[in-house]
Amino acid sequence: MVSISAPNSATSEQLVEGLSAPDSARVLDALAYATAAYGDKQTFAGRSALEFAIGVATTLAFLRSDAETRIAGLMFELTLLEPDTAADIEPRFGKQVCDLATGVRQLIRLRALTQAQHGGAGGRGKNAAQQAVAQVETLRKMLLAMASDMRVVLVRLAACVTTLRYFADLKLFNEMTREYGKETLDLYAPLANRLGIWQLKWELEDLSFRFIEPEAYKRIAKMLEEKRMMREGFVSSAILRLQTELASAGIQAEVFGRPKHIYSIWNKMRGKELDFTALYDVRAFRVIVADVKTCYTVLGVVHNIWTPIPKEFDDYISRPKPNGYQSLHTVVTAEDGRPLEVQIRTNEMHSFAEYGVAAHWRYKEEGGSNFAGQKYDEKIAWLRQLLAWKTEVADAVVGQEEIQREWVEKLKSATLDDRIFVMTPQARVLELPVGATPVDFAYHLHTDVGHRCRGAKVDGIMVPLNTQLKNGQTCEIITAKGAPGTAGPSRDWLSAGYAVSTRTRSKIRAWFHAIDMQETLAHGRSLVEKSLQREGKTAVNLEALAQKLGFAKVDELFLSVGKDEFSLRHVEQALHDNGEVVVPEDAVLVGKSRASSVEQGAKSGVLVVGTEGLMTVLAKCCKPAPPDSIVGFVTRGKGVSIHRATCKNFEEMRAKAPERVIFTEWGSTGHDTVYPVDIFILAGDRQGLLRDISEIFSREKINVIGVNTQSAKGQARMTFTAEISSTAQLLKALNVIKDVSGVLEARRS
Secondary structure, eight states, X not given: OOOOOOOOHHHHHHHHTTOOHHHHHHHHHHHHHHHHHHTTOBOTTSOBHHHXXXXXXXXXXXXXXXXXXXXXXXXHHHHHHOGGGHHHHHHHHOHHHHHHHHHHXXXXXXXXXXXXXXXXXXXXXXXXXXXXXXXXXXXXXXXXXXXXXXXXXXXXXXXXXXXXXXXXHHTOOSHHHHHHHHHIIIIIHHHHHHTTOHHHHHHHHHHHHHHHSHHHHHHHXXXXXXXXXXXXXXXXXXXXXXXXHHHHTTOOOEEEEOOOXXXXXXXXXXXXXXXXXXXXXXXXXXXXXXXXXXXXXXXXXXXXXXXXXXXXXXXXXXXXXXXXXXXXXXXXXXXXXXXXXXXXXXXXXXHHHHHSTTOHHHHHHHTTOOOSOHHHHHHHHHHHHHHHHHHHHHHHHTTOHHHHHHHHHHHHHOSXXXXXXXXXXXXXXXXXXXXXXHHHHHHHHXXXXXXXXXXXXXXXXXXXXXXXXXXXXXXXEEEOSSSTTSOOOOGGGGTSSSOOSHHHHHHHHHHHHHHHXXXXXXXXXXXXXXXXHHHTOTXXXXXXXXXXXXXSSHHHHHHHHHTTOSOHHHHHHHHHOSSOOOXXXXXXXXXXXXXXXXXXXXXXXXXXXXXXXXXXXXXXXXXXXXXXXXXXXXXXXXXXXXXXXXXXXXXXXXXXXXXXXXXXXXXXXXXXXXXXXXXXXXXXOOTTHHHHHHHHHHHTTXXXXXXXXXXXXXXXXXXXXXXXXXXXXXXXXXXXXXXXXXXXXXXXX
């Protein structure tokens, strides 16, 4: 066992730096309590628990945190080693300290989960690797969301950097330190970056990298050390020279160096496949000015002092990056012949780059692309600004307890309160809306899991399906037995608080819509079959009967009958009529047609060759429209039925009664006459498909008077009845529809 001596005065001074006298007394009291309570206890890594606790608290003091956060840094390891001590902490140090220590303990509980999730995607496919990256990002959000007080995250970050410093001091290089470094680099360093705690961010990255890639770390560290004095001296002299030139030109500007740390240099060398000597921004600095005009003036001064490298100039002010980032980037050749990078921007641009959607972490972690989590970004940006403000005014507010309390309250309330993060038993993390239930969780896993959901366990305990889930819980779904598709949801899930997510509710509605369609189809089939039995025509070809009645498929006939939209007397008429059956205009109830449609009595524009005055009706089975090749068939008492020349129904009738065929052609009609046609579309089923196709019809000025859609096995089969003025108009619309995402086939029926 290791014997621990009492902390010296230097340590005590570090712990209370920047605090008021009363707060300093509280921290020192906590230090005395911790010294006695920890004794010879050790952490999981074999380090003295007291030394570790003091290291965490000292790091928090360096970040100018409040007294409660520093005390929590001293105490949280004690609650891990001896959970019962939490009951002693609250009476002595207050509820805030106890809650902070408990919150840190909950985050540390995620270590096993994070180790399972960020174990790497090596050897896996591209999709698996992308899913692994997405899971790590979700875990980062979860770490923030689980913290009811954002100071919990600060303590966790301080604990990470303290542990890594310990590993580095002892030069421990083994599988444990490598895994800890990878966990930190994947999860905690990005959080420090997003929260604007740069003092921790670079150290977490460098220390993690040291254990993950020790040889690469040593190589880059050696190269930096060999040139450190020269590089730092050159950057300082370059800044001084530029400041002198700017002052001579009457330009007020802030100029400061931008040194690179080891992990950042390695990332750049690996990402751009560059040698160390070829890195342009190993020596770099920024210039911050008041306005855009001055940016370009400073650029001219820089190019006058040093020779620019033309290919390395980027004007992101006149051509901002897709996410709005603005700045002038130029690389010049310095006096020693080596490159020097200079970035020039306004205060507003700098603020946006540091705190807005173009923050530096976006380029490093997301590749510079746009990102959907806008509200999440705004929350993090606000937190970073808050932390920066706290550091700037820390000295001024010492003793001003009211201002300190106001800052603490803002920091406590800065949580991601619109999302929760729940785990599966296999350690996968799902992001759900606040108030989500096990039903939402099940549908988020998979639609079929949601349909078959019959119960749930939360943290191993059976709960009702309308239980609201909380951050960090583990949910296990109990499903109905049997093949997929054999079980379904309850209608109560839509009305009794079981489904909160819009996504879940839409999937439940889709299930019942499909069930209702099947019931209507079965009801219509039963009515048609009974009608056939009454007429003694059970052997009739149903597909042919449906086409004879103007339906493309027999299921459409069953649905129309099942919905009471089509009368069975028309079916009976078709059974007794050996010739063409012309269905009356009111047989099928469709959408409202235009007044100039032939459906509503407008002239069809058909000329019967050699005969005048005959009534003509466009056949519903093939729905001809100009300039289709057409033929006529003389019906009994209904005039001439006009078909497309390729109509299969017409071919059957001509074979039975060729003498009743009559030649026809299109004549002149009103300029606004339209003709009904059927359009068939096959597509992969997705949300918004019907809306996208409907928008195309609207843009092409095509009126849709009837829609029939069915979805099965991920495919949507859609039939539209639309009014067109010519087939050319239809072909144009079909070509556009074929370009819609997911559409596999689009044609006229």
